Structures are given as structure tokens and as C-alpha cells.
Amino acid sequence: MGDLFVLSISCIFINNxxxxxxxxNCPFLxxxxxxxxxxxxxxxxxxxxxxxxxxxxxxxxxxxKALDVEFLRTVSFILVIAALVQFVEMFLKKSIPGxxxxxxxxxxxxxxxxxxxxxxLINIKEEYSFxxxxxxxxxxxxxxxxxxxxxxxxxxxVILARVPKPLQDTSIGLMTAGxxxxxxxxxxxxx
Amino acid sequence: xxxxxxxxxxxxxxxxxxxxxxxxIFYVYEDxxxxxxxxxxxxxxxxxxxYAGCSAAAEAIVAGKEPPSLCxxxxxxxxxxxxxxxxxxxxAAEAPLSYNLCEGGNRAADKYxxxxxxxxxxxxxxxxxxxVCTVGCIGLGDCIKACQFDALHMGAxxxxxxxxxxxVGCGACEKACPKNIIQVRTLSEKLMEFNQAYDALAPCAxxxxxxxxxxxxxxxxxxxxxxxxxxxxxMRNPLLLACGRxxxxxxxxMCRRGIEDEPVSxxxxxxxxxxxEMNSGSRIPITCAPDTGKKVAVIGGxxxxxxxxxxxxxxxxxxxxxxAMPKLGGIIRYGIPEYRLPKKVLDWEIxxxxxxxxxxxxxxxxxxxxxxxxxxxxxxxxxFMGIGAWEDYALGIEGEDLDGCYKGIDWLSKFASGQxxxxxxxxxxxGGGNSAIDCVRTLMRLGLEKVYIVYRRTRNEMPAxxxxxxxxxxxxxxxxxLAAPTRVIGDDDGxxxxxxxLQMELGEPDASGRRRPVPIEGSExxxxxxxxxxxxxxxxxxxFKDNDSAPRMKDLEITRWNTIDNDxxxxxxxxxxxxxxxxxxxxxxxxxxxxxxxxxxxxxxDLFLKGEPVEPVEDSLQGKNIPESIFKKVxxxxxxxxxxMPEIPVSQRLDSMIEVDLVLPEDQALxxxxxxxxxxxxxxxxxxxxxxxx
Numbered sequence: 054m055g056d057l058f059v060l061s062i063s064c065i066f067i068n069n070x071x072x073x074x075x076x077x078n079c080p081f082l083x084x085x086x087x088x089x090x091x092x093x094x095x096x097x098x099x100x101x102x103x104x105x106x107x108x109x110x111x112x113x114x115x116x117x118k119a120l121d122v123e124f125l126r127t128v129s130f131i132l133v134i135a136a137l138v139q140f141v142e143m144f145l146k147k148s149i150p151g152x153x154x155x156x157x158x159x160x161x162x163x164x165x166x167x168x169x170x171x172x173x174l175i176n177i178k179e180e181y182s183f184x185x186x187x188x189x190x191x192x193x194x195x196x197x198x199x200x201x202x203x204x205x206x207x208x209x210x211v212i213l214a215r216v217p218k219p220l221q222d223t224s225i226g227l228m229t230a231g232x233x234x235x236x237x238x239x240x241x242x243x244x
Numbered sequence: 245x246x247x248x249x250x251x252x253x254x255x256x257x258x259x260x261x262x263x264x265x266x267x268x269i270f271y272v273y274e275d276x277x278x279x280x281x282x283x284x285x286x287x288x289x290x291x292x293x294x295y296a297g298c299s300a301a302a303e304a305i306v307a308g309k310e311p312p313s314l315c316x317x318x319x320x321x322x323x324x325x326x327x328x329x330x331x332x333x334x335x336a337a338e339a340p341l342s343y344n345l346c347e348g349g350n351r352a353a354d355k356y357x358x359x360x361x362x363x364x365x366x367x368x369x370x371x372x373x374x375x376v377c378t379v380g381c382i383g384l385g386d387c388i389k390a391c392q393f394d395a396l397h398m399g400a401x402x403x404x405x406x407x408x409x410x411x412v413g414c415g416a417c418e419k420a421c422p423k424n425i426i427q428v429r430t431l432s433e434k435l436m437e438f439n440q441a442y443d444a445l446a447p448c449a450x451x452x453x454x455x456x457x458x459x460x461x462x463x464x465x466x467x468x469x470x471x472x473x474x475x476x477x478x479m480r481n482p483l484l485l486a487c488g489r490x491x492x493x494x495x496x497x498m499c500r501r502g503i504e505d506e507p508v509s510x511x512x513x514x515x516x517x518x519x520x521e522m523n524s525g526s527r528i529p530i531t532c533a534p535d536t537g538k539k540v541a542v543i544g545g546x547x548x549x550x551x552x553x554x555x556x557x558x559x560x561x562x563x564x565x566x567x568a569m570p571k572l573g574g575i576i577r578y579g580i581p582e583y584r585l586p587k588k589v590l591d592w593e594i595x596x597x598x599x600x601x602x603x604x605x606x607x608x609x610x611x612x613x614x615x616x617x618x619x620x621x622x623x624x625x626x627x628f629m630g631i632g633a634w635e636d637y638a639l640g641i642e643g644e645d646l647d648g649c650y651k652g653i654d655w656l657s658k659f660a661s662g663q664x665x666x667x668x669x670x671x672x673x674x675g676g677g678n679s680a681i682d683c684v685r686t687l688m689r690l691g692l693e694k695v696y697i698v699y700r701r702t703r704n705e706m707p708a709x710x711x712x713x714x715x716x717x718x719x720x721x722x723x724x725x726l727a728a729p730t731r732v733i734g735d736d737d738g739x740x741x742x743x744x745x746l747q748m749e750l751g752e753p754d755a756s757g758r759r760r761p762v763p764i765e766g767s768e769x770x771x772x773x774x775x776x777x778x779x780x781x782x783x784x785x786x787x788f789k790d791n792d793s794a795p796r797m798k799d800l801e802i803t804r805w806n807t808i809d810n811d812x813x814x815x816x817x818x819x820x821x822x823x824x825x826x827x828x829x830x831x832x833x834x835x836x837x838x839x840x841x842x843x844x845x846x847x848x849x850d851l852f853l854k855g856e857p858v859e860p861v862e863d864s865l866q867g868k869n870i871p872e873s874i875f876k877k878v879x880x881x882x883x884x885x886x887x888x889m890p891e892i893p894v895s896q897r898l899d900s901m902i903e904v905d906l907v908l909p910e911d912q913a914l915x916x917x918x919x920x921x922x923x924x925x926x927x928x929x930x931x932x933x934x935x936x937x938x
Contacts, residue, residue, distance in 0.1 A: 116255075122248045129255050136259035140266055147270035213369055215360035 057188050063244045064192035070168050071200040072234040077168025081201060082226055084159075091205035095198025097159035099191065102169050104141060105134050106190025109173040110183055130173055138163055168197055204233060277306045277329055284325040286317040288392060288414070305330065316340065317393075317412040338430040338533050338560075340413030342395065342406045346381040346425040346444045349402030352927040363389075368422035377926045379444050381425045390420035432533045432559040435479060436847045441863040441870060446923035448495040448510060450869050453837040454487075456480040458495055458510055462920040465513055465913065471528050473517045478530060481839050482554040483547055485522060485593045486576050488515025489585050489905065491836050492709045498869065500923045503878045506886040508920045509908075516913040522589065527596055533560035538853045541566065541624040543610045546574020547835045548630030548826025550597055551842025552849070556628075557600045559850055564624075565602060568609040570661065572598075574632050575827070576835055578657035579679060581686045582901040611788030616797055626821045626849045629808060630842065633782040633827035639674060643732030644778070648740030652679045652779025659686065668774030670694040672743045674729055675779035676706040677832075681713065683777050684721045689898055695721050696771060700728045700748055705758045711889075715904065718894050724771065726750070728763060732776050742770045784808065784828040807831055813860030815845040816852075823849050873925045880930025887916040 070076050077098075084094040109130050117123050142160045145153040163169060172193045176186040207229055216225050282302035293314045295301040304310045305326065312327040316339070352375040361367050364386040367374060373382045381403045388396045388404055395410035396417060404417075404426065415428040425444070429437075439445055439455050448458045456477055464473035477484045491511050499507030521528055538561045542553045545567035553563040571577060572594050576585060598604055608614055610631065619627055636651035638644060648668060656679065659665055671692055673683045676699035684695045697716070699706060702725045706713055717723075726748040733742040746768055748761035783806040789797055801809035801818040808824045810817045815825050825841030827833060851858045890906040897904055908916065921928040 112255075116251065120247050120251055122251055125248055125251060129252065132252075132255055132259060136263055139263055143263075143266050143270040147272050212363055212366045213361070215358065216362075217360060218362075221362060 057185065059244050060185060061188055061192040064189050065196040065199065066237065066240040067243060068193075069196040069200055069237055070172060070193045071197055072230075072237040074171065075234075076171040077166055077197060078230075080163075080166060080168075081204065081230065082223060085201055085205040085208050085226070088202070088205045088209060091201045092198075094159050095201050097163055098166070098168065098197050099194040101138060101141065101160070101163045101166075102172055102190050102194035102197075103187065105137055105169050105173055106176055106186050107183075108133055108137055110176055110181075110186045113177050126174070126177065127170075130170060134169060134173070168193070200233070204230060207233070275306050278302045280329050281305050281326050284318075284322050284329065285315045286319070286322065286412075288317050288412075317414060338432060340415070340428050340430045340433075341408055342411045342413065342417055342426060342428045343434070344381070344404050344406055344426055346377075346379070346423075346924070347401070347403055347922075348377060348380045348444070348924050348927040349383060349399070351401070351929065352377040352380055365420075365422050373423070377444075377924075379423060379425070379442050379925060380927070382423060386420040386422070387417035387426045390416040392416060396426075430533070431531060432850075435555055435558055436843075436850060438844065438847070438861040439865040440861065441865060443865075444924050445865075445870065445873070446925070446928075447498040447500055447869060447873055448923070450865055450873065451498040451867060452480075452495045452840075453834060453867055454481045454840040454843070456495075456514075459920065459922045459924070461517070462508070462510070462513055462917050463922050465517060466917040466920070468914075470517050470520045474521050474528050477514060477517070478528075480843065481836070482551055482597055483576075483593060483835070483839060484514055484518040485589050486547070486585055487511070487836055487839070488518045489589075490576065490580055492834060494834075494836075498874075500875060500878050500921055500928060501881065501919060503875060504881040505883040505919075509887050509889070509916050512887060512889060512908050513913060513916055516908045516910075519907045522592055527599070530558065530596070530600060532558045532600055535562070536560040536853070538562065538625045539564070539623055540626045540628065540849060540853075541619045541622075542628045542630065543567075544574060544630040544632055544826070544828070545569075545572035545594075545604060545606070546630055546632045546826060546838065547576055548632075548828070548838035548842040548845075549574065549628065550594065551839040552628045552630060552823075552825065552846050553602050553842075554597045554600065555843045555846035556849060557597075557602050559846070561850070561853065563602045565604045566608050566610065566614065567604065567606045569657075570607055572604055572606065574630075575634070575653070578660045579653055579682070581656065581660070581682050583685065583689065583897070583904050584682070586903050609788075611791035615792040616794040617792075620794075625853055626823065628842075628845055628849060629817070629822060629824040629828060630826040630838070631784060631788070631828045633784045633807075633832050635783050635785045635806070636778065637780050637782065639729060639778045639780065641729055641731050643734055643740075646732055646734040646740050647738050648775050649732055650775070650777045652683055652777055653782050655777055656682055656686070665690075667692065668740075670696075670773040671775035671777065672696045672698050672724075672771050672773040673777045673779055674698045674743075675781070676701065676708060677779065677781065678708045678712060679782075680777075680779035681708045681716050683779055685712075685716055685719060686901075687775075688719050688721065689901055692775075694773075696724050696773065697721060698724045698727045698729060698743065698745060698771070700726065700761045701758065702726060702750070715891075719898060720894075726761060727769075728761065729776075730768065733770065740774050740776055742772050743776050744768055744770045782827075782832050784831075805831055811860075813864065813866075814848040814858050815841060816848055816858050820858075821852065823852075870925060878921075878928075878930075880932045881921075882931040884919055884931075886919070887912045 068074060071081050080094055084090045112129060112133055117126055138160055172190055176189055181189055208226060211225055282299050285298045285302060287298055293301045293316060295304055301314055305312060305314055312330050313323050354374055355376050356374055358374055362384060364382040364384045367382050367384055372378050383402045385398055388398060393410050393412055395407045396404050399405040413428050417426045418428045439450060446459045452458060461473040461476040464476060481487055488511060493511040495510050496507040501508055540556050540561050540563050542549045542563055542565045545565045549565055553565050556563045569578060573590050577590055634653055636653050667690055669692060671687050673680050680697060684697055687695045727745040728748055729743055729745045731744050732740055733744055735741045746763045748763050750759035751762040752760055754760040786802045786806045789800060789802060796819060799819050803809050808817055808828055810824050810829050815823050817824050823845040825845045826838035848858045887908055891904050
């Protein structure tokens with residue numbers, strides 16, 4: 054249990070998928086202009102990543118490793134994740150329309166999210182057990198959401214600041230992201 | 245190799261089968277019409293309809309929650325296609341347009357300099373923007389960035405300019421503007437706007453009782469766009485020909501140029517464009533909103549009734565006017581003499597209002613020929629009462645009923661309706677208001693030898709318009725100031741032969757700030773006249789209340805001045821569906837006040853007809869001035885003489901009722917328009933290169 058807690062903390066803070074591993078930067082910059090969309094995106098990533106983490110672990114252990122075709126990992130994961138997101142979208146629309154209304158427009162965006170792919174590959178590389186993979190998927194996604202929401206909060210205030218013209222918008226966004234990433238290095242050595 | 249290919253095929257097939265199966269299992273039925281409707285919408289996803297994107301709008305239309313005309317961007321064909329899919333009538337929607345209310349732009353002074361902020365929203369967060377004007381445009385173009393239709397661009401003066409042809413009225417610019425300077429409104433909404441405390445308004449526009457956008461129409465005259473100037477005036481005042489002649493122009497008293505120089509001759513410019521339209525031979529078309537199917541009765545065809553009817557008609561209601569007199573116009577037809585406002589001009593103006601589709605029924609008196617119950621039974625949803633103030637006050641002195649004694653408005657209206665008048669040789673008119681002057685100037689034209697004005701105070705206290713008093717002096721009227729009539733003296737046949745008055749002297753100032761006249765004991769003097777007309781103000785005639793048999797009429801409250809009691813903000817009377825304005829609600833007042841009242845009542849009636857609560861306009865100015873906009877000193881002014889009103893010489897005036905005041909020639913009108921500083925709340929265009937705001 055303690056190990057899982059340590060794993061979770063390390064995934065959220067120390068190895069934050071956005072700020073330490075620099076994966077999933079497109080939605081990080083794209084959906085962080087408004088707090089509202091940032092929260093929606095964060096929730097959608099948590100939902101999809103937990104599902105994808107479980108499915109890809111099963112695919113890896115029971116198909117790829119069993120058939121000794123581990124070199125197909127990346128391509129098969131892409132296929133599985135894309136199909137999964139489509140399936141989830143249809144399932145939600147029919148069964149949980151409330152959740153669909155909240156996450157609806159973000160779900161298709163995640164199909165090609167490298168954070169999702171990255172976490173699934175990390176799960177395998179670190180040779181996590183199923184439970185560990187589940188916890189790590191959830192925690193990485195929570196870390197993604199946390200970073201996104203923090204960043205959106207900063208960006209909503211950046212428009213009030215005096216920014217030289219060449220550095221406005223995405224440029225200042227990237228710089229801000231770099232500074233937030235630097236602050237996250239203080240968590241290094243915590244575990 | 246083989247297992248790898250098989251595995252990929254296997255995963256691919258599994259995914260495909262699972263997805264195709266789940267698309268059957270998790271199939272959500274969608275009305276096929278939703279897709280069809282969506283194909284016929286504009287597809288801009290602008291959100292102007294209030295729904296999140298076109299598919300949401302299509303769903304709402306198919307669900308019957310919204311009409312096929314929901315999409316404000318859609319072309320006529322698209323809307324028709326949608327209505328065919330839905331199998332209903334298209335229904336006409338009133339198209340909204342974007343309006344920029346601040347034209348100050350770069351001319352407002354800077355409060356601070358702060359480079360680097362690129363959005364109005366951000367600038368607004370820092371002490372409400374960098375300009376001294378707290379309500380005006382910030383000028384960083386958030387609205388322009390928000391517009392998806394390329395309908396806005398930054399003008400040379402530093403404020404956004406709307407391209408009406410491209411604007412679809414989606415409202416994105418209004419949402420983006422932190423200052424409420426860009427507003428998306430329908431014509432009806434524009435017509436029903438009232439001056440509010442936080443609006444960008446020049447002092448003249450704040451003061452005008454009809455709330456006309458004066459700087460706008462003057463700058464349109466300056467640009468030679470006379471048609472547009474007429475349209476601008478017609479947004480607030482349907483009687484521009486009449487007002488251009490008789491309005492005492494309180495706006496000019498507040499003119500900012502008047503602080504350092506003579507004020508701009510605003511009213512002459514109004515008359516210039518009004519006459520321009522009349523003399524051009526064709527009427528400028530007036531647009532009305534689509535019919536609402538509601539019917540309103542307007543009782544009284546005077547300025548208030550005509551104004552109320554005109555505005556109600558323009559916002560789409562059906563209006564019928566009822567008037568007791570043979571022709572419409574009320575006090576401006578029967579109280580204002582021909583030489584000030586020719587009947588031909590008035591007829592032309594009223595016809596233009598009736599041409600909008602308003603029915604007029606004349607020579608029917610409320611309370612006698614028809615009543616409240618007949619109006620209700622005829623299906624009128626609301627009633628406007630603008631019955632005016634036609635009952636002259638009596639002097640209350642001995643001999644007032646002798647042969648040769650008349651009352652002001654009564655006499656003027658009988659004369660105006662063409663009745664045979666019995667005239668004497670000399671006349672005394674008691675009173676100092678405009679109707680007293682109207683009586684004396686009319687009598688002079690009828691060939692009397694001597695006409696006196698008897699007024700108990702002095703010339704300075706006379707409530708009549710200065711120009712009128714001046715004209716009366718020119719025409720040779722004798723003024724008897726500081727005189728209080730005590731009795732009318734008659735001869736043996738009961739005919740008037742003199743008016744006795746007490747001389748007065750001015751004492752302490754009274755509540756109105758005017759010095760109270762005090763009689764001098766034993767100073768009785770007799771003026772030898774054979775006609776006495778008392779023109780000392782009027783009150784409404786409330787007799788309709790007793791004559792009307794409808795029991796509901798008892799609920800109508802009348803004040804002790806015989807005016808109909810109403811809420812001063814909404815003009816609603818004590819019977820919810822009766823609204824009232826003009827002299828019958830305010831007591832004798834200006835034509836332009838009655839016009840403003842008619843429009844305010846039209847707004848309340850519109851709210852009432854829509855079933856919304858009849859609430860006052862928020863922070864309504866109602867003629868009050870915004871303190872920060874009233875200056876003591878105006879920099880950068882070079883005095884330029886005001887245009888002099890052309891008038892016919894006195895020698896030609898007195899033998900006919902021909903109109904005395906003439907219209908400005910075009911070159912003088914343009915020069916006069918150039919004198920306008922085009923003021924707003926704080927900023928203005930100075931004559932010299934005075935460094936405001938660069």
C-alpha cells in the first residue's frame with residue numbers, strides 16, 4: 054500500500070508527465086487559455102488514461118509478450134487506444150449522457166494525445182503489475198490535470214501583464230511553462 | 245513475421261468488430277431532420293443564436309423549442325429551407341446590427357501610458373482603461389478580433405467602425421467589449437433606448453427632453469448626409485418639422501460652445517434638414533419592425549399621442565388614434581398660430597406618420613362618443629392617453645364674464661379652426677407665457693390698433709421664449725409689466741371697456757427663485773381696451789372621467805392639478821393598461837417634452853404587451869445632467885458668430901399670417917454645423933490645436 058502511495062506521489066509531482074517528461078504539450082498549450090476548458094480536458098484525460106492504461110497492459114502481457122512480438126508495441130497501442138476512445142465516446146453518449154455532455158468535445162482530442170501513449174509505454178517499461186499500472190495511469194493523468202489547471206490560472210492573468218509584442222501569446226506561454234517546470238524540480242529527491 | 249501480421253490483423257479486426265457492434269448497441273436515435281436542418285444553417289458556429297454551435301441550434305429547432313428563423317446569420321433561402329423541413333412558416337425575425345456608441349476614439353486624453361497590453365479586457369482591468377473617459381472605447385480592438393465576419397475594422401479616429409453590410413448581429417463583439425460600447429441591437433431596441441447615467445452623451449443630448457442624438461445628426465449634416473440626419477432625428481422625434489420651428493431648444497442652453505462663445509444653433513439645423521426633406525419632394529422611407537399582432541388605442545392626436553403612436557407602430561404594434569378635434573395635431577395645430585407653424589407643414593408631417601399604417605379617427609371625444617369599455621371591447625390591448633391641457637385657468641376677477649372677455653387657448657383654437665371671431669379695436673392679454681404672445685401677435689395681424697400684454701412681473705421673468713418676446717416687441721406690442729388685473733370694467737351693454745390693474749413692485753424671491761411681485765396700495769390704473777384675453781396657463785379637462793360610464797374608470801387617479809396621475813418613470817397610470825404622457829400628465833409643458841413622454845410611454849406599453857413587468861429604465865437620466873460632463877471652462881475655442889435666423893421684415897409680417905421665421909440657406913447651415921464641437925461625455929473637437937488627448 055505504501056509503495057502504491059509513493060508511486061502515486063512520484064507520478065503526480067516528481068515525474069509529472071507535462072512538466073518533467075514534457076509529454077502532451079499540444080493540449081497543454083491549446084486548452085489552457087481558459088480555466089473552464091482546462092478543467093474539462095483534465096477530467097477527460099483522467100477518464101481515458103485509466104481505461105487506456107488497463108487495456109494496453111492487458112494487450113502487452115497477454116498478447117505481445119505471449120506471442121513474443123514486443124516490437125509491435127507502439128503500433129498496436131495506437132490502434133487500441135484510438136478504438137477505445139471511439140468506443141468510450143459511443144458508450145457515454147448512450148449510457149451516461151450527462152458525462153458525455155461534459156467531456157464530449159474533449160474525447161476525440163485525446164485520440165492522438167502523446168501523454169496517453171507515453172504513460173502506457175512507461176507502464177510497460179517500468180514492468181509494473183496491473184495494480185501499479187492502474188495507479189500510475191491515474192496519477193499521471195491527475196498530474197496532467199493539475200499542471201494544466203495551474204497553467205490555465207497563470208495564463209488567465211498573463212494577459213494583464215506587459216508583454217513585449219514578439220513574446221505575446223504562445224511564446225510567453227512556453228516561457229511560463231518552463232518556469233513552472235523549474236519549480237516542479239524542487240520535488241526531485243522527495244522520494 | 246507471420247504471427248506479427250496475424251496479430252495486427254487480429255487486433256484490427258477485433259477493434260473493427262467491437263466498434264461496429266457497439267455502434268449498433270449504443271445507437272442513439274437522432275431525428276434525421278436534425279442533420280437536414282444543420283445542413284441548411286449558416287454553419288458559422290458563431291453562437292449568435294444562444295446555442296453552443298449549429299448542431300445544438302438544429303436540435304433546438306427540431307425539438308420545436310425555437311423557430312426556423314433562429315439562426316441570425318442564415319440567408320433568407322436557408323431559413324426558408326429550414327422551414328420547409330420543419331413544415332412551418334418562416335416567420336420574420338428582426339435583424340439585429342452592431343452599433344458603436346463611442347466615436348471619441350483617440351481624442352480622449354490619456355490617464356496613464358502603458359504599452360504592451362494588447363486587449364481591451366486587460367486594459368479595462370487596470371483602473372478601467374488608460375483614457376480619462378471611464379465609459380468610452382479603449383481602442384485595442386477586442387471587438388474586431390471577436391468578429392468572425394470581418395464586419396468591424398479600426399477607423400482612422402481610433403474607434404471601431406461597423407460595416408452594416410457584413411454585420412450579421414451575432415453579438416460576439418458585444419460580448420468581447422468590456423465597456424458596453426459595442427452593442428448589438430434590433431431597430432426596436434434602438435428605438436426604445438433611453439439616456440442612462442453611464443452612456444456616452446454630450447450635454448445637449450442629455451438635456452433634450454426627447455433625447456435626440458444631437459452631435460450625431462449635426463456631424464451627418466456636416467458630412468452632407470441630410471437623409472441620415474433626418475433618420476437620426478426620427479429615431480427620437482417624429483415631429484421634426486414642428487419642433488424645428490417651435491422648440492425653445494433647452495439643448496442650446498447646455499451647448500459646450502456656449503460656455504466660451506455663442507451656442508450652436510441646434511434647432512435651426514434640425515429645421516434645415518427637416519425642411520430639406522419636405523422640399524425634396526419625396527419622403528425618406530421609415531422602417532417598421534414586423535407586426536406583433538397587438539393593438540393599442542391612442543387617445544389624443546397631439547404631440548404626445550402622435551409620438552407614442554409613431555414609436556409603437558415602428559416597433560410593430562397596430563395603433564389607432566382617436567381625437568376630439570377635426571384634424572390631428574392637438575395643441576400644435578390649434579394653439580400655435582399659422583405664422584409660427586404653417587398648417588401645410590404640419591399636415592405634411594402628420595401624413596408621414598399616418599402613412600406608417602396608423603388609423604386616425606377624428607371628431608370623437610373620449611368619454612362622450614366612446615369610452616373605456618368600448619375600447620376594451622374592440623380588442624385594444626393597451627391605451628395611451630395624451631389628451632393635453634386645454635382648460636384655461638380663469639383670472640378670478642370681477643367682470644370676467646363680460647362680452648369681450650376670452651380665454652387664451654380657447655380663443656386661439658377657435659381662431660385656428662376658422663371660426664368667425666368678434667374683434668375689438670384694442671386688446672389686453674393677461675399673462676407672460678407663449679400662448680399670451682401667440683394671442684398678441686395674432687391680434688396684431690388681425691389689424692387691431694393697440695395690443696397690450698399685461699404681466700405681473702417683468703420681462704426677465706416672462707416664461708415665453710426669448711425670440712417670441714423679441715418678435716412681439718418688433719411688431720409693436722405694448723408691454724405693461726408689474727401689473728395685476730383687479731377687475732374688468734364694462735359699459736351699460738355689458739361690453740368690455742377697460743381693464744383695471746394694480747401696479748406691483750418686486751419683493752423677496754419665492755420658491756421658484758423669481759422675485760415675488762408685491763402690490764402697491766392705491767395704485768389702481770385703468771387700461772382702455774374693448775377685448776381682454778386671459779392666457780395664464782391651462783390644465784387638463786378631467787370631465788371624461790365622470791362622463792365615461794365604465795365602472796373601471798373610477799380607478800383612474802387624477803391629481804389636484806387635474807392631471808392624470810402616473811408613475812413618473814414608466815408613465816403607467818393607476819389602471820395598469822392605461823399609460824399617459826404629454827400635457828395631460830405633466831401640465832402645460834414643451835412640445836418636445838410631450839414627444840419624449842410619448843416614446844417613454846411606448847416603451848412601457850411594449851413591455852406591458854409582451855407580458856413583462858413594466859419597470860423603469862435603469863439609471864435613467866430623464867433630462868438630468870451627468871456632473872462630470874458639465875464644464876465650467878472649455879479650452880481651444882475660437883469665437884465664431886452663430887448663424888442668424890433669417891426672417892421676413894416686420895413691414896411684410898403684419899398684414900398676413902405668413903410664416904415669419906425662415907430656414908437657413910444651405911451654406912449657412914453647413915457653416916453652423918461646423919461650429920459644433922461634436923462633444924461626447926468628456927471629449928470634443930476643439931477649434932484650435934489645443935492639446936487635448938493626442
